[in-house]
Amino acid sequence: MVKLIAGVVGIVFCLALLWGAVAPRTAETPDPVAKYHLAPRDVSWQNDNPGGLAVFGTFDRAQLQRGYQVYKEICSGCHSLKRVAFRNLTDLGFSAAQVKALAKQSDVASIDDKTGEPNTRKGIPADKIPGPYANEAAARAANNNALPPDLSLITKAREDGPRYVFSLLTGFGKPVPADWKVPDGLYYNPYFRSLNIAMPPPLSADGQVTYADGTKSTVQQNAKDVAAFLTWTAEPTLEARRRTGIGVVAFLVILTILGYLSYQRVWADLKRRKPEMLPAE
Amino acid sequence: MSFPWARHYEPTHPFMKYVDSRLPIPRLVYDSLGGGYPVPKNLNYFYNFGVLAGVALVVQILTGVILGMHYAANTTIAFDSVEHIMRDVNGGWMLRYMHATGASFFFVVVYIHIFRGLFYGSFKPPREVLWLLGLVIFLLMMATAFMGYVLVWGQMSFWGATVITNLFSAIPLVGETIHTWLLGGFAPDNATLNRFFSLHYLLPFIILGVVILHVWALHIPGSNNPTGIDVKSPADTVPFHPYYTAKDFFGLCVYLTLFSIVVFFLPNMLGEPDNYIPANPLSTPALIVPEWYFWPFYAILRAFTQDFLFIPAKLWGVLAMFSAILLLFFLPWLDTSPVRSNSYRPLNRQFFWIFVVDVLVLAYCGGQHAGEPWLRLSQICSIYYFAHFLIITPLVSRIEKPLPLPNSISEAVLKKHTNTGAPIALQPKGAGIAELPASGQPAE
Numbered sequence: 140m141v142k143l144i145a146g147v148v149g150i151v152f153c154l155a156l157l158w159g160a161v162a163p164r165t166a167e168t169p170d171p172v173a174k175y176h177l178a179p180r181d182v183s184w185q186n187d188n189p190g191g192l193a194v195f196g197t198f199d200r201a202q203l204q205r206g207y208q209v210y211k212e213i214c215s216g217c218h219s220l221k222r223v224a225f226r227n228l229t230d231l232g233f234s235a236a237q238v239k240a241l242a243k244q245s246d247v248a249s250i251d252d253k254t255g256e257p258n259t260r261k262g263i264p265a266d267k268i269p270g271p272y273a274n275e276a277a278a279r280a281a282n283n284n285a286l287p288p289d290l291s292l293i294t295k296a297r298e299d300g301p302r303y304v305f306s307l308l309t310g311f312g313k314p315v316p317a318d319w320k321v322p323d324g325l326y327y328n329p330y331f332r333s334l335n336i337a338m339p340p341p342l343s344a345d346g347q348v349t350y351a352d353g354t355k356s357t358v359q360q361n362a363k364d365v366a367a368f369l370t371w372t373a374e375p376t377l378e379a380r381r382r383t384g385i386g387v388v389a390f391l392v393i394l395t396i397l398g399y400l401s402y403q404r405v406w407a408d409l410k411r412r413k414p415e416m417l418p419a420e
Numbered sequence: 421m422s423f424p425w426a427r428h429y430e431p432t433h434p435f436m437k438y439v440d441s442r443l444p445i446p447r448l449v450y451d452s453l454g455g456g457y458p459v460p461k462n463l464n465y466f467y468n469f470g471v472l473a474g475v476a477l478v479v480q481i482l483t484g485v486i487l488g489m490h491y492a493a494n495t496t497i498a499f500d501s502v503e504h505i506m507r508d509v510n511g512g513w514m515l516r517y518m519h520a521t522g523a524s525f526f527f528v529v530v531y532i533h534i535f536r537g538l539f540y541g542s543f544k545p546p547r548e549v550l551w552l553l554g555l556v557i558f559l560l561m562m563a564t565a566f567m568g569y570v571l572v573w574g575q576m577s578f579w580g581a582t583v584i585t586n587l588f589s590a591i592p593l594v595g596e597t598i599h600t601w602l603l604g605g606f607a608p609d610n611a612t613l614n615r616f617f618s619l620h621y622l623l624p625f626i627i628l629g630v631v632i633l634h635v636w637a638l639h640i641p642g643s644n645n646p647t648g649i650d651v652k653s654p655a656d657t658v659p660f661h662p663y664y665t666a667k668d669f670f671g672l673c674v675y676l677t678l679f680s681i682v683v684f685f686l687p688n689m690l691g692e693p694d695n696y697i698p699a700n701p702l703s704t705p706a707l708i709v710p711e712w713y714f715w716p717f718y719a720i721l722r723a724f725t726q727d728f729l730f731i732p733a734k735l736w737g738v739l740a741m742f743s744a745i746l747l748l749f750f751l752p753w754l755d756t757s758p759v760r761s762n763s764y765r766p767l768n769r770q771f772f773w774i775f776v777v778d779v780l781v782l783a784y785c786g787g788q789h790a791g792e793p794w795l796r797l798s799q800i801c802s803i804y805y806f807a808h809f810l811i812i813t814p815l816v817s818r819i820e821k822p823l824p825l826p827n828s829i830s831e832a833v834l835k836k837h838t839n840t841g842a843p844i845a846l847q848p849k850g851a852g853i854a855e856l857p858a859s860g861q862p863a864e
Contacts, residue, residue, distance in 0.1 A: 141750060141753040141754065142753075142754060142756075142814040145747070145750060145754055145809070145810040145811075145814060146810060146811055146814065148743070148747075148806075148810055149806050149807055149809070149810025149811045150810075150811070151729075152740055152743070152802075152803075152806040152810070153803045153806055153807055153811075154728070155724060155726075155728040155729070155736050155740075156723055156724065156740075156799050156802050156803045156806075157799075157803060158726050158728050159723065159724055159725040159726040159728075159733070159799055160796055160799040160800065160803075162725075162726045164725065167791050167792060193685065194685055222500075222503050222507065227507075288697075291503075292503070292696045292697075295688060295693065295696040296693050296694070296696035296697045297693055298693050300693070332706070373696075375507060376506070376507070376513040379513075380513060380514070380517075380684055380687070381684065381685065383514065383684060384680065384681075384683070384684020384685055385684075387680045387684060388677060388680050388681060388684065391673060391676050391677040391680055392677060394673050395670070395673035395674055395677055398666075398669050398670035398672075398673040399670050399673075401666055401669070401670075402666040402667050402669070402670040404666075405662045405663060405666040406663065406666070406667075409461075409658065409663070
């Protein structure tokens with residue numbers, strides 16, 4: 140009886156699916172973006188070492204500092220970095236005094252102790268890096284109704300994040316295909332998901348930033364540095380994670396070997412005494 | 421419980437005698453996973469996955485309880501509190517990656533455990549209740565995992581919750597009411613997040629309770645084994661300790677090594693980048709997909725594209741998705757072949773492997789966008805999914821002629837080891853599964 144009911148139910152489900160499979164359906168409209176959209180370019184950073192395996196690789200501190208400079212001088216005009224505090228910048232190799240000085244350059248929203256009125260004060264290392272706009276409405280009002288996303292997590296929030304950021308920043312100025320329309324106020328960028336991005340080219344010419352360490356400041360270099368910096372902002376614990384991981388995995392590999400040997404030993408005892416009691420493997 | 425030749429716990433030390441006469445926990449441990457529990461000696465590595473699933477559950481509960489100390493179940497700060505755990509809580513990144521990766525590993529282990537049970541006929545008498553309890557655990561796991569994913573309150577959390585809870589609105593007449601009642605509103609919002617957190621904290625302990633029942637039900641008939649035939653004599657078994665504690669320990673080490681590699685070096689491999697964007701009800705992601713462990717069922721859900729028999733396609737999809745899991749509850753009465761192990765079922769074995777491939781293809785389709793060729797492929801694979809359990813399995817168990825079974829586990833082990841090729845004596849009909857006809861089907 141169970142089998143009979145099951146058979147009937149099974150046949151009904153199969154017929155419903157079969158009908159769905161053979162019934163005529165409207166042809167899919169091909170996605171016009173797919174034709175011109177490009178996958179992120181292949182670039183690598185020190186933290187991808189060795190050879191892209193990303194096991195031992197650490198951040199290049201000098202590069203992170205350069206990336207922070209690019210963010211501060213260019214990106215921060217529109218993009219916030221609200222999950223990073225000034226105190227975190229010591230991870231980039233800045234000293235405590237440098238961080239204090241960096242924090243002091245920013246004004247942070249506060250409340251006047253005496254009057255209770257909103258005011259601003261100088262930043263301290265414990266403050267999160269303040270964004271350029273008071274709120275979303277202000278951000279949209281200043282950017283033709285587009286919202287510049289917060290960059291703290293951007294490299295984890297996009298497929299192949301660091302490469303995506305690098306490609307996007309260096310992907311402006313490509314010739315627009317004849318059958319592709321770019322509306323006013325948008326810019327063509329084949330690495331952006333809809334190809335038309337509201338962000339004007341942020342890195343338009345070499346030398347926009349002057350690096351203190353003498354690195355040649357090209358668009359490619361700026362993009363690579365800021366992508367490295369944003370990899371750190373999204374995953375500040377990356378180095379600690381890998382360091383811990385190497386120890387944990389090494390410990391477990393040794394434990395696995397010992398576990399295997401003791402397993403063999405326990406079963407070998409059985410094998411020797413009673414040959415008919417061999418384990419199956 | 422257990423076999424007549426099982427050793428019994430005999431405390432020697434006066435203190436242990438004292439404990440044993442008042443609260444015999446050492447006796448319980450000895451009899452259930454110590455020297456007092458005889459286990460078939462031919463279990464292969466696939467039999468490690470039960471213990472691994474237990475470990476995976478404990479890892480989830482331990483990491484989850486600590487994460488719960490730092491997490492805030494409120495839509496305005498849920499996402500921020502997760503990032504707070506990742507950045508500011510000591511070792512928080514490790515706890516969160518262990519918890520997120522641990523969910524995936526839990527499902528990998530449980531899927532292998534289920535397929536092991538399917539291949540070796542572990543769901544057949546006298547282990548039907550064991551199988552049913554396992555399925556209850558599986559259902560509870562799916563609910564728990566789904567709600568846990570929502571807690572992050574990223575884009576995929578929000579839109580996954582929207583899509584999945586919307587399924588209930590497909591129920592005729594009362595669907596919309598149920599949908600609103602489940603969410604505590606018309607769309608996922610603070611009420612939803614709060615109840616999901618509450619339930620996500622509760623369900624693992626219910627799972628733990630059912631796991632205890634599952635292990636209890638296992639200890640009544642004892643473990644099945646790769647030959648599927650019953651234990652007949654002490655020569656067929658070894659005590660759980662030290663033989664299987666040693667083997668499970670080795671299996672556990674391998675598991676933890678693989679787990680650590682993913683946690684420490686590829687922690688976001690199994691996640692969606694979109695879930696690092698805070699939930700935004702005004703912006704729908706281009707592709708809404710659940711976590712990978714739901715993909716086969718998600719593919720079945722989406723495979724129904726046409727209204728049929730006056731039932732809308734959406735309702736068909738919902739019915740089929742739930743049926744795809746619920747039909748497993750009837751499997752012990754659908755597959756009535758007296759032979760448990762597929763090693764001795766040449767015809768069923770072929771369908772089993774087709775089924776494995778079928779589920780893998782379904783899983784792949786479930787992760788793709790709902791267009792061609794994935795839609796038609798998932799329709800074909802869904803047809804096979806239902807046909808396999810509801811039509812093919814009952815038929816095969818009726819017409820198949822199984823291979824001769826070995827007389828005992830020891831004999832099977834010896835033959836395999838010495839590989840003399842000596843013919844194995846044919847068993848008398850139905851032998852090897854003495855208590856079988858609980859199913860009501862006489863052994864053929």
